[in-house]
Every structure is written in C-alpha cells, then in structure tokens.
Amino acid sequence: MKLYTKTIPQTLPDWATTVTKGADLFEVEINDEHPDFQSLLEELETEIEPGTIGVKARDLCSRLGFEMSNPNLCQLVEIAQTLTSLIATHSDYKQLLETGYQPDLNIADAQTALTYLQWELEQNRETSD
Numbered sequence: 001m002k003l004y005t006k007t008i009p010q011t012l013p014d015w016a017t018t019v020t021k022g023a024d025l026f027e028v029e030i031n032d033e034h035p036d037f038q039s040l041l042e043e044l045e046t047e048i049e050p051g052t053i054g055v056k057a058r059d060l061c062s063r064l065g066f067e068m069s070n071p072n073l074c075q076l077v078e079i080a081q082t083l084t085s086l087i088a089t090h091s092d093y094k095q096l097l098e099t100g101y102q103p104d105l106n107i108a109d110a111q112t113a114l115t116y117l118q119w120e121l122e123q124n125r126e127t128s129d
Contacts (some may be wrong), residue, residue, distance in 0.1 A: 001030040003057075004079075009065035014038070016064070025075070028066070077118050084110050 005026050008018065015034035020027040030037060044063065063069070082103045087093050088107040 002128070003028045003030060003061065003066065005066040007065075007067040014027075030077050034087075044097060077114055077121065081111065081114050081118075084114065086123045 002019070005028060006024060008028060012018065012028070013036060015031040015037045017029045017031075018026055019029045023119050033036075040060075040063065041055050044059050045053055046056065046059070048054045050054065084107055090113070093107070
C-alpha cells in the first residue's frame with residue numbers, strides 16, 4: 001500500500017519506507033501484511049458508514065504523524081502519467097499482453113486521455129492568467 005503525504009516524521013515504523021521524496025510530496029510504501037501495521041488498523045477500525053467497517057485515511061495519517069497530501073489536479077495527472085508509464089513497461093503487464101490479454105481500452109488510451117486532460121488544464125490556466 002502507498003500513501004502520499006506532505007510531511008513525514010523523522011523516524012518511520014519498520015513497516016513503512018519512504019520511496020520517493022519530492023519538493024512537496026512524499027511517497028511512503030506500507031507493508032500492509034506486517035503484524036504491527038495490522039494491529040494499528042484494528043485499533044483504528046471504525047464504522048465509516050452503516051454496515052461498512054474500515055479505517056479512514058486521515059485517522060491513519062494522523063496516528064502516523066503524516067500530513068495528508070491534497071494535490072491539485074495537475075499534480076494528480078502527472079502522478080497518473082508516471083504510473084501508467086510504469087504499468088506499460090512492467091514485465092507482468094507485458095507478459096499479460098503476450099498471453100493474449102486484449103482489453104477494449106489499453107494503457108495507451110489512458111495515457112492519451114491524461115495528455116488531453118493536461119492540455120485542457122494548461123489551456124485553462126493560460127486563459128485565467
């Protein structure tokens with residue numbers, strides 16, 4: 001599991017690792033199978049809505065000392081573009097394609113949609129300046 005946060009504490013639990021650190025965004029990888037993390041989840045469990053039990057991200061981040069990131073749409077598009085590129089080059093994805101995986105829409109379609117969205121955001125930013 002990954003979390004994207006604005007800030008992180010100086011020391012992280014042994015089940016959490018900083019993967020990337022940007023100017024205003026940390027990517028933290030959580031080993032969600034670690035027993036200590038599972039215990040924390042059990043502690044934080046709550047009824048999110050009637051009949052749905054889970055853990056709210058803000059409660060988890062608060063307990064860990066993380067400040068949740070609330071990236072703007074441009075940042076989210078950039079992150080999504082990076083992730084789709086990683087998926088497209090991932091060996092498991094390539095193997096799926098080689099074994100006959102043929103989705104109606106593919107990674108290239110997703111990348112194109114993200115590019116169009118980025119262009120629209122840039123155009124709107126230019127007209128509002």
